[in-house]
Amino acid sequence: MGEIVITGLNKTYPNGVVALQDFDLAVADGEFLVLVGPSGCGKSTVLRCVAGLERPTSGTITVGGRVVNDLPPQERDLAMVFQTYALYPHMTVFENLAFSLKMRRRSQEEIRGAVASVAEKLGLGQHLHKKPRELSGGERQRVALGRAIVRAPQAFLMDEPLSNLDAALRVQMRIELLKLQRELQATVLYVTHDQTEALTMGDRVAVLHSGRLQQVAPPREIYDRPANRFVAGFIGSPAMNFITARITRGENGLFLDFGGQTLSLPTDYLQKRPGLKPYQQKNLIAGLRPEHFIPASEAKTAAPGILKIRVEVVETVGPVNYVHFSLPDPQSGRDRTPFVAALDPSVPATPAQDLEVAIDPDRIHFFDPETGTTTPY
Numbered sequence: 037m038g039e040i041v042i043t044g045l046n047k048t049y050p051n052g053v054v055a056l057q058d059f060d061l062a063v064a065d066g067e068f069l070v071l072v073g074p075s076g077c078g079k080s081t082v083l084r085c086v087a088g089l090e091r092p093t094s095g096t097i098t099v100g101g102r103v104v105n106d107l108p109p110q111e112r113d114l115a116m117v118f119q120t121y122a123l124y125p126h127m128t129v130f131e132n133l134a135f136s137l138k139m140r141r142r143s144q145e146e147i148r149g150a151v152a153s154v155a156e157k158l159g160l161g162q163h164l165h166k167k168p169r170e171l172s173g174g175e176r177q178r179v180a181l182g183r184a185i186v187r188a189p190q191a192f193l194m195d196e197p198l199s200n201l202d203a204a205l206r207v208q209m210r211i212e213l214l215k216l217q218r219e220l221q222a223t224v225l226y227v228t229h230d231q232t233e234a235l236t237m238g239d240r241v242a243v244l245h246s247g248r249l250q251q252v253a254p255p256r257e258i259y260d261r262p263a264n265r266f267v268a269g270f271i272g273s274p275a276m277n278f279i280t281a282r283i284t285r286g287e288n289g290l291f292l293d294f295g296g297q298t299l300s301l302p303t304d305y306l307q308k309r310p311g312l313k314p315y316q317q318k319n320l321i322a323g324l325r326p327e328h329f330i331p332a333s334e335a336k337t338a339a340p341g342i343l344k345i346r347v348e349v350v351e352t353v354g355p356v357n358y359v360h361f362s363l364p365d366p367q368s369g370r371d372r373t374p375f376v377a378a379l380d381p382s383v384p385a386t387p388a389q390d391l392e393v394a395i396d397p398d399r400i401h402f403f404d405p406e407t408g409t410t411t412p413y
C-alpha cells in the first residue's frame with residue numbers, strides 16, 4: 037500500500053472560490069488519517085485533487101512515491117468510496133464487486149477468488165446474487181466498500197462514506213471499517229464533518245478550516261492540546277466553553293478573573309505554564325471543557341477554582357447531566373456567555389438553583405484573544 041503526500045496544494049475554482057491554501061499533508065503507509073472540518077472548508081476538494089477529479093491550481097501529490105499530478109484518475113491506483121454508494125442498480129452484488137476486475141480483463145478464476153474473499157471479509161456471502169435494491173443501506177455501503185477493496189489499490193479515499201446510514205448502523209460500520217483497514221493494512225484518507233467520527237477512527241486527525249489546515253495530530257493530542265481556538269471549539273461535544281479572562285496578581289496570590297468572579301490559582305501556576313507569563317493583567321480567552329467541571333464539594337486540589345453558578349437548564353443524557361448556565365462576558369460582544377457543565381446525575385441540579393462548581397486550573401486552556409492561538413503549555 038502506498039503513502040499519500042500532498043505538498044503546497046492550492047485550489048482556486050474557476051469562479052474565484054479559494055478552496056485550499058498551502059495545504060500540506062502526508063498519510064503514511066497503512067495509516068487511517070481522518071480529515072475533518074465544517075461544511076465547505078475544502079475536505080472534498082482535497083480528495084478530488086488526490087483522486088484526479090479536480091486539477092490543483094498548484095502543488096504536488098504523490099501516491100506510493102510516484103507523482104500523480106498529470107495522471108488521469110484511473111491510472112492513480114486509488115479507490116474512492118463516496119457517501120452515495122453509486123452501485124450499478126441492474127447488476128447483482130457479485131457483478132458489482134467483479135466489475136472493475138472484469139474491466140481489467142482479469143481471468144474468471146481470479147475474479148471469482150477475489151470477489152469471494154472480499155464478500156467473506158464484509159459478510160456479503162449470502163447477498164451475492166441480490167440486486168442493490170434488495171439490500172439495506174448498511175449492506176449497500178458494504179458492497180461499495182467491497183468494490184473499492186477488490187481492486188487492491190495503493191490507497192483508499194473515502195468521502196463521508198457512512199453519513200447516509202442511521203446512527204446505530206454508522207457506529208457499527210465505523211468499527212467494521214476500522215477492523216477491515218487494520219486487516220488490509222490499508223492506507224486511508226477519510227473525510228468527515230463529524231468530529232466524533234474523526235476522534236474515534238483516526239490514527240491521526242487533520243483539522244481543516246476555511247481551506248487551511250489547522251492541526252494534524254493523534255486524536256488524544258487534538259483533544260488535549262488543540263492548537264488554536266477553532267480546533268478547541270470544533271473538537272468535542274458539547275463544545276468547549278470560552279470566556280474572556282485575566283490572570284492577576286494580588287497581595288495574597290494569583291487569581292483568574294472571569295465572568296464577574298475571581299478564582300484563586302496555585303501560586304506556582306505561572307512556573308508550570310510559563311507561556312502565560314506575558315499575558316498577566318491582559319485579556320485572554322479561557323477555554324473550559326464541560327467535563328472538567330466538578331461539584332465544589334468534590335474538589336481535591338489545594339486551590340480549586342470555585343465558581344458560583346445559577347442553573348438555567350438541565351439536559352439529561354444518561355451517563356451525565358448537561359447543566360447549562362451563563363456568565364457575564366461584556367468583551368465577547370454579548371452580555372452573557374452560555375456555558376455547559378457535564379455533571380454526574382447524582383449532583384442535584386434544577387433550573388434557577390444556585391450551585392458551586394470547581395475547575396481544576398491545570399485543565400483550563402488559554403488562547404490569545406487576537407490570534408486565537410493556544411498559549412504555549
Ligand SMILES: Nc1ncnc2c1ncn2[C@@H]1O[C@H](COP(=O)(O)OP(=O)(O)OP(=O)(O)O)[C@@H](O)[C@H]1O
Pocket residue numbers: 049050051053054055073074075076077078079080081082229
Ligand atoms: N466545482 C466547484 N466550483 C466552484 N466552487 C466549488 C466547487 N466545488 C466546491 N466549491 C466550493 O469550494 C469550497 C470547498 O468545497 P468542498 O466541497 O471541498 O467542501 P467540503 O469541506 O467537502 O464541504 P461538505 O462538508 O459540505 O461536503 C466551498 O466553498 C464550495 O462552495
Ligand SMILES: [Mg+2]
Pocket residue numbers: 079080081195
Ligand atoms: Mg464534501
